[in-house]
Amino acid sequence: MKRVAIIGGGFSGLSAACYLGRAGYDVTVYEKNSVLGGRARVLERDGFKFDMGPTFYWMPDIFEKFFDDFGKKSSDFYELIRLDPGYEIYFGPNNSVSVSADVQKTIETFERIEPGSGAFLENFLKSAEFNYRVAIDKVVEKPGKSIFELIMPQTIARITQFKESISNHIRKNIKDDRLRQILEFPVLFLGAKPSRTPLFYCFMNYADMVLGTWHIKGGMYGLVEAMVKIAEGYGVKFITDAHVNSIITDGSKAVGISWSNTSDSKGERNSVSEMADFIISSADYHFAETLLEPKFRNYSEKYWSKRVFAPSAMLYYVGFDKKLEGISHHTLFFDADFIEHSETIYDTPRWPNKPLFYGSFPSVTDPTLAPKGKECAVFLIPVAAGLKDTPELRENYFLQILERIEQTTGIKVSDSVLFKESYSVSNFMEDYHAYKGNAYGLSNILTQTAFLKPKMQNRHLSNLLYAGQLTVPGPGVPPAIISGKIAAGIARKKLKHG
Secondary structure, eight states, rough: OOOEEOOOOHHHHHHHHHHHHTTTOOOEEEOOOSSSSSSOOOEEEEEEEESSSSSBBBOOHHHHHHHHHOOOGGGTOOOOOEOOSSEEEEETTTTEEOOOOHHHHHHHHHHSTTTHHHHHHHHHHHHHHHHHHIIIIIIIOOOOOGGGGOEEEEHTTTTTEEEEEEEHHHHHHHHOOOHHHHHHHEEEEETTOGSSSSSGGHHHHHHHIIIIIEETOOOTHHHHHHHHHHHTTTOOOOSEEEEEEEEEEEEEEEEEEEEEEEOTTSOOOOEEEESSSEEOOOOHHHHHHHHHHHOOOOSHHHHHHTTBBOOOEHHHEEESOOOHHHOOOEEEEEOOOOHHHHHHHHSOOOOSOOOOOOOOOOGGTOOGOOOOOOEEEEEEEEOOOOOOHHHHHHHHHHHHHHHHHHHHOOOOGGGEEEEEEEEEEHHHHHHHHGGGGGSSSSOOOOSSSSSOOOSSOOSTTTTEEOSTTTTTSSSHHHHHHHHHHHHHHHHHHHTTTT
């Protein structure tokens, strides 16, 4: 039985493991941290439970398609709750707009705020649905080898959508800044500046407003546990606390990995070498290349320094000593300059003075995540990758968040904080070897789309592939799962034909 080594136990690694395990290969996943899931880890403290990474469950059809490949459904593993509203955005004191689970109500909300905008939104979402179907059914599972993967009647008919930005299209049709920001936020928070993102990516608005926002009862880690259970059912082995030190090569082949046990109580971290017929790295792409001699790397340090990265993040995990009545499960705070904040991420990287931020209050929907009568919250500020964070910065931003929540919602929170834990750029670097501490991978600008992303195939070693958010299809949980599937498909063909 041919042996496959997968570096990294995040969503792309778990996905690849499931597909290769089903195909009958001897698969082992090596995960640096003590738990699987990559960025989707869990923090538990004093009866509170926090998703440390992804909190939005969008594109439910992608997850169902994954489970269907193994004869399963998501409901075999966890309970899904559709959120209504999907989220609420505050633009100032008592000035908020909610996005309903009923798209017709959202269209009516737009029309009430700006006459004519409802009709625009309805047509915009029809176009977004078409793009979604093209992206998901025709494009997203391509391996990113050439431009010809994108050339088809459906994309040729919409070639102008690759030339115009999503921001330009929205802003020439919508005048109200609040409505503009509602339509632009999905790409900003998921890794791109709206003014540099092709209009074709409006399919994210269809995912948002039509397919809806969902919550896994018990938290996002339920998805990790489901994928692990499927993989283990096919005999996949998982080794945690396994830091990979190098990829072993012989001529034009990768023949194994060298790894150390990071949990060694004596701190000796003796290296272990294990052979493999095929290797897939789902770890940070840049880090994975450092495991190779320079002559075997696809890209230089200069190449990586010139890439446009999606944001990193300043995160807080907070336990409140009371229920926060009136707050929505997902709440965004846009009581600051939207364009100015995006410039601090993409144009002149720096810490923002008054940032946009996002709050997830999952215990509003799911009481199992906090003790009775209390509330758990995750706050996220998108920030530029590569910034230096300090304890003082973390404290100052946290105090600003509390103050602005009180100003915008009227809910008193500062006197109810039981505890907080923070997580930012340096943590992403340390825990995930994330290049510049990025949280989301590469930005989805035109010059980093599809076949222009870093290649899955190592150019020098025929049996080494890369998967995850720095290659195709891109950042986000559903794309990561698809990336693992693509890598597994390529690996199967190569293993079959020697």
